[in-house]
Amino acid sequence: MANPTKTTTPDGPKIVFRGVEKAFGGKAVLTGIDLEIGRGEVMFIIGTSGVGKSVTIKHLIGLIEADAGEILYDGQPVQDLDEAALYPLRKKCGMVFQNSTLFDSMTLLDNVALPLRKHKGLHGARAYAEARRRLEQVHMGEFADRLPSDLGDGMRKRAAIARTLTLDPEVVLFDEPTTGLDPVSARRIDKLIRELTDTLGVTSIVVSHDLTSIFSIADRVAFLYRGVVHVCATPAELRASTDPVVQQFITGQSHGPMETPGF
Numbered sequence: 055m056a057n058p059t060k061t062t063t064p065d066g067p068k069i070v071f072r073g074v075e076k077a078f079g080g081k082a083v084l085t086g087i088d089l090e091i092g093r094g095e096v097m098f099i100i101g102t103s104g105v106g107k108s109v110t111i112k113h114l115i116g117l118i119e120a121d122a123g124e125i126l127y128d129g130q131p132v133q134d135l136d137e138a139a140l141y142p143l144r145k146k147c148g149m150v151f152q153n154s155t156l157f158d159s160m161t162l163l164d165n166v167a168l169p170l171r172k173h174k175g176l177h178g179a180r181a182y183a184e185a186r187r188r189l190e191q192v193h194m195g196e197f198a199d200r201l202p203s204d205l206g207d208g209m210r211k212r213a214a215i216a217r218t219l220t221l222d223p224e225v226v227l228f229d230e231p232t233t234g235l236d237p238v239s240a241r242r243i244d245k246l247i248r249e250l251t252d253t254l255g256v257t258s259i260v261v262s263h264d265l266t267s268i269f270s271i272a273d274r275v276a277f278l279y280r281g282v283v284h285v286c287a288t289p290a291e292l293r294a295s296t297d298p299v300v301q302q303f304i305t306g307q308s309h310g311p312m313e314t315p316g317f
Contacts, residue, residue: 208239
């Protein structure tokens with residue numbers, strides 16, 4: 055099966071992981087991640103629980119420091135940046151956490167306006183106008199004056215995405231965006247990720263094990279196994295793979311090569 059770990063965009067890849075390693079308490083999680091992510095693509099990072107999917111993306115914005123290897127953003131190394139140097143990079147990379155992390159005592163409009171005040175210096179009517187525009191982008195404009203507690207999980211997740219968009223990120227990291235959502239809400243989030251990637255030109259990196267999401271909106275899929283990228287392929291190539299590890303994952307079989315203790 056084809057293994058397209060490299061992109062062919064004329065300006066080169068947006069993000070590159072080369073030989074990235076990470077261990078916690080002496081237990082190796084990543085043992086050599088190699089992956090190139092193209093500009094404006096939806097890249098899914100998948101694998102079993104504990105394989106290091108979220109760990110991988112957190113390296114990009116300095117939430118975790120690699121033990122070895124190199125991470126490039128637009129060709130520039132980022133793994134050795136200090137906090138001051140990481141700040142402008144973090145403004146380019148928005149992250150939508152699994153939990154929406156909205157302030158319960160604030161309306162959606164105030165939640166989305168907060169980073170506009172803090173990071174863009176917008177205040178009053180200007181901040182609210184931009185916040186409302188961002189909520190409209192995620193189809194939540196009519197709920198601007200509602201509190202998060204009044205809304206379902208899927209709607210709160212869309213509001214969190216709107217807040218992430220306020221800083222005009224080049225890259226958006228989605229950590230398990232459909233986990234815990236009902237099927238209808240999950241598919242709405244899928245559609246929104248694809249729509250925002252295509253209309254805004256952002257690069258979307260999605261950590262997920264939701265097979266419906268993977269096979270409906272991904273451009274490419276990086277399957278992590280035993281600390282490395284075992285396969286990087288298009289959804290069609292992944293589905294057609296004869297690799298027994300890949301097949302066990304996508305079919306959900308309890309018996310197979312992934313039964314090996316420790317993996």
